[in-house]
Amino acid sequence: MANQEVMQADKKEISWVPIVFIVTYHLALLVALPLYLMSYTPSWLMIGCTFLLIICSGFSITAGYHRLYSHRTYVTKKPIEWVLLFFGTLSTQGSVFRWCYDHRVHHQHLDSARDPYETPKGFWHSHLLWMFKKGAPIEDKYIKDLKQRKLLEFQDKYYGQLVLLTNVTTTLLVAWITGDLIGAFVISFLLRLFINHHTTWFINSLAHMWGAKPYSTEHSAVNNFILAFLTYGEGYHNFHHTFASDYRNGVRWYQFDPTKYLIWGLSKMGLASGLKRTDGLMIKKRLVQADRKLLMEHLSEIRDTNSQVLEEYIEQLSEKLSATITSAKTTLERYRSLDRKQNHIEFEELKTKFNELRSEISRDLKTWRRLCNFVLKMQPAV
Numbered sequence: 001m002a003n004q005e006v007m008q009a010d011k012k013e014i015s016w017v018p019i020v021f022i023v024t025y026h027l028a029l030l031v032a033l034p035l036y037l038m039s040y041t042p043s044w045l046m047i048g049c050t051f052l053l054i055i056c057s058g059f060s061i062t063a064g065y066h067r068l069y070s071h072r073t074y075v076t077k078k079p080i081e082w083v084l085l086f087f088g089t090l091s092t093q094g095s096v097f098r099w100c101y102d103h104r105v106h107h108q109h110l111d112s113a114r115d116p117y118e119t120p121k122g123f124w125h126s127h128l129l130w131m132f133k134k135g136a137p138i139e140d141k142y143i144k145d146l147k148q149r150k151l152l153e154f155q156d157k158y159y160g161q162l163v164l165l166t167n168v169t170t171t172l173l174v175a176w177i178t179g180d181l182i183g184a185f186v187i188s189f190l191l192r193l194f195i196n197h198h199t200t201w202f203i204n205s206l207a208h209m210w211g212a213k214p215y216s217t218e219h220s221a222v223n224n225f226i227l228a229f230l231t232y233g234e235g236y237h238n239f240h241h242t243f244a245s246d247y248r249n250g251v252r253w254y255q256f257d258p259t260k261y262l263i264w265g266l267s268k269m270g271l272a273s274g275l276k277r278t279d280g281l282m283i284k285k286r287l288v289q290a291d292r293k294l295l296m297e298h299l300s301e302i303r304d305t306n307s308q309v310l311e312e313y314i315e316q317l318s319e320k321l322s323a324t325i326t327s328a329k330t331t332l333e334r335y336r337s338l339d340r341k342q343n344h345i346e347f348e349e350l351k352t353k354f355n356e357l358r359s360e361i362s363r364d365l366k367t368w369r370r371l372c373n374f375v376l377k378m379q380p381a382v
Ligand SMILES: [Zn+2]
Pocket: 066, 070, 071, 103, 107, 240, 244
């Protein structure tokens, strides 16, 4: 069955429009950039304008196409959507309908032959070559919610014209501001497109190959802070594939996720609302489950004489932690739903119970971390 699916996926027809477009602009950049730099020095104004376009286009994909439309992790005001759609169209990565359809199928069928980004086939397929084959027709059931939006329907219907319009107007605007038409074409159009495309494509390729899997080893997505710097925070892809409805990808305060800061900033200005967050306790539970799998695999590889005792202890402690976390979450939900004035006694009891459970979780997690360090340092018996 799996082989049949792979064979069918391999028989996809060639899609000439992306091939011609991507190959032509790469070749044009390869020839024009050195020639331009040999004859001119780009002004700071040109570099600044291009940088601004790159940043706005990047955010329009991460905060717009990805976290707003594909995953509905927040809602925003119309003017913000127009800005996101303008720069999203300028990015030349397909209409919202096409992009979100591919992305939602990617999440649902990750690491299988149905994954449009062809993740199992390796770097070049998931980075670029998947676009050179005709994509499956869009199935409405995947983007039913988006299809109801007139603005998105308009973008999809006139996508080709809008791509042309946004790219021509921004290039001419940069040429007018800087007084350098050739520079605007080479730097603010060709080079900008190249940088935006490859940084987005890294999320489909490198973010499934190069990094750590702290939240789940059940899929290929990885966390990589270097990629997070290049992709506006999308490099924490292991977290994202595990908790896709969270508006954050870098969930820890120290993880560099500028898209998260942008959405949070918009919410503080009253321009975004309904930001979805995964409960911290559930994240802890997932981490313990992922650790447990890793420890068991390590022990089965090293075959130490103490393996059985350790396996039993790992099982026991992970189950205890999971149960305590679930109980803490239920207590917290109940406690939050109570009216403090009307149910004062129950409110205080639940509050005390929650604090006790939280202390217990904290103690057990310390023991768990020590156990993880101990087991992972164990070497195979000689
Ligand atoms: Zn996603």
